[in-house]
Amino acid sequence: MAKRRSFKSLALALVAATSLSAAWAAPALAQSAATTQAPQAQGRPNFLVIVADDLGWSDLGAFGGEIRTPNLDALALKGVRFTGFHTAPTCSPTRSELLSGVDNHEAGLGSMAELLDASQRGHDGYEGFLNNRVASIAELLQAGGYHTLMAGKWHLGLTEQTSPAARGFDQSYALLQGLSNHFGADQTEAWGKAGERSTWREGLKEVHYPQGKYVDDQFADQLIGFLDQSAKAGDTKPFFAYLTFTGPHWPMQAPPEDIARYKGRYDAGYDVLKAQRLARQKELGLVPQDAVAHAHELAKPWDSLTPEEKALESRKMEIYAAMVDRLDQNVGRVITELKRSGRYDNTTIIFLADNGPEGNLITGPKGGNFNQLLKIDNSLSNLGKANSYVGYGPGWAEANAVPSRLVKSYPTEGGIRTTAFASGAGVQGGRINTANLSVTDIAPTLLQLAGLTQPASFNGHPILPHEGHGWSQLLAGKTDTVRSPEEALGYELFYRRGLRKGDWKIVYLPAAGADAAVYLKSGVGDNQWRLYNLARDPGETTDLSASEPAKLKELLADWDSYAKAKQVIALKKPAQP
Incomplete structure (x- = not known):
């Protein structure tokens, strides 16, 4: 197996100018093969790709959930809901596939950077960051005449050379790691000493996160700011906006007014919630009427818990629901900005979760004495605040993945079948599609809708061809599938x-x-x-x-x-x- 090339040579390749090589092909359908220039902006759609972090397949109302998600539900019901959309089992491998259009083992995230084994280190495909064997969809769209914007979680490299700004985004505001404190409480010296301080970049510049502000609010603010700037500047380019929330990833934290909305809602437990959601999915036509949910494998039966345990579990799910609710509110704010600036009608929107729900028991950043050192307070009355740190556990996760088996990190359906829909420009709406779809399809879909084709090389070196399939005909309602059985x-x-x-x-x-x-x-x-x-x-x-x-x-x-x-x-x- 080939060893990876040196970091120095990779860094030089990543920060090279993002103009296309001579192999850049013209729009495949609209222009002749002899044309080498990118098409004009007129008539080309804008793109908004929204990623939720660890969202359950049944969390949204449009997918059977009880959480208040009116903005996402409106988009989903106007568009096409996918019941067979699949990702990688965890976040950074999925993000590598989304942006590259190829398998995570080729794009650099054969395993998560944080969990590489000694046997994996140093091998191609296991670099722990988005490698230069691929060109990101941002790089390709940028070179094809798009204004490229990103706000949210990156998780594809921690250095300046592997940051969003080095991989095709004109403007970016990014959390580089896989998670952060949702109120920025991890920006202190104590968190830095513990090795748990999150890192943020605006463009190539490392910045300090504003402590006290809720993180998904910050991401929406940043993207709205980028969009507003381009509108005021009279930018005629179409845009590609990549909005990657950290909600509802652990730690379970949310604004108190959102948590209060769900007080008592989950006191009946996760077994009841699981049954309720499955029944609603059947009503919506999302699963067969005879679908049987997989039994819990990771959680204790709800009735076996003590009253104290039930109270704690219920509060965790209340906070989780609040996080999903807040994410939806922020999606609504971005949609309002698109409508205000007159760009909504020409925008194709794709929404997805990056993997199944998180089922691990999370009780602190590292366990041991770290909770005491970092003054973590996981008492019932304090859960959801900036100095609490828990996950919501396997019971709720398995319920939220219903009817699928298991959760995030597993290649079972509960880990890789995720919420996804497309809405807006080019989408024939009001449908449910059952095709077997992959997150690797997103990059070729955007390129296809932009009227562009993938080059054989980029920045002077060959790149891997897209493995995914474009959805333009599926979105237009002209076919129901994109891949052969x-x-x-x-x-x-x-x-x-x-x-x-x-x-x-x-x-x-x-x-x-x-x-x-x-x-x-x-x-x-x-x-x-x-x-x-x-x-x-x-x-x-x-x-x-x-x-x-x-x-x-x-x-x-x-x-x-x-x-x-x-x-x-x-x-x-x-x-x-």
Whole structure:
């Protein structure tokens, strides 16, 4: 396996001028092959891509949830809701696929930078940042005449050379890590000494986050500011805006007025919520009427909890709902700005969650004595404030992923099937689409809608061709699918594996154990390949590996081909079940 090129050479490539090479192709449909200039801005759509962090598949009202999300619901119901949209199992691998249009093992996030194993370090595809084997969609659209804007979580590189400004964004305001305190309380010296201080950049400049301001409000403010500046300047370029919220990622924190709105709403527990959401999904036509939800695997039954435990769990979900509510409010503010400036009608909007809901038990930034050193207070009365630090746990996460199995970090449907919809310009609305879609489809879709094609090289070096499929015909209502039932889509993260082909899917979960890799110390797994038919069993409740051995063999061969092509590094010593 090839070693990665030196950081110096990579940095030079990333900060090079973002003009296209001679291989830049003209708009594929609108102009002749001999044309080499980018098309004029007139008539080309604007793009707004919105990413929610760790959102559950059923959280939005338009997807069966009870949380107040009127702005997102309005967009989703006017557009096309996707019930078969898939991402990587966690955030930075998904973001690498979204921006590059290729598999995370090729784009640099074969594993999350924070969790790279010694066996993975130094190998192509495991750099821990968006590498130069790919050109980001921002770079391609920027070179094609678009004004490129970004506000939110980046998680694709911590240095100036790997920041959004170095990867195609004209204007950017970004959290570089995967999470932060939602009120900026981690900007202090104490958090810095603990190695937990978040890093922020505006363009190439490192900046200090304004403590006390709620982070998703800040992201919306920044993007609205960028849009307002361009409108006042009379900018005639179409724009690509990338708005990546950190809500509702842990720690569970939200403005008190939003938390108060949900007081008592979840006292019946996560088992009841799960049943309610599944029933609502069936009413909305999002799942088959006979769909069966997968049973809880990570959480205790609600009725087994003590009154004190129930009170704490209910409060966590109240805060989580408030975070989703606040995210929706901020989406509404951005939409209002687009309408005010007269650009809404010509804007294509794509919304997605970056992975399934977070099911780990989070009780502090690092555990041990860090809570005391950082003055973390996780008492019931203090939860949701800036100096609290919890996740909402596996019970709510499994409920919010209903009917799917498991949660974030797993290649089961609960980890990779996420909320997604498209709305606005070029979208025939009022539909539900069930096609098997991938986050790698977004980059080629935007390029296709812009009337551009991907070059073979960028900044003087070859780049990998997009693996995803453009959705222009699907969005226009001219087709219901973009990939053949024979096309296999592979997934791997933390040595957990999955592969989808048509309606069939295989899953392999290594067993947890003391001798396992760090992220396999706990969880679900038995070192066995399982086979499911998602058309009949969206909850992955019935293993068909014994009754369908030929299909299992076929998909295992497909997995081997995928792993070889992507140079997936295998777990050398699986834990014992």
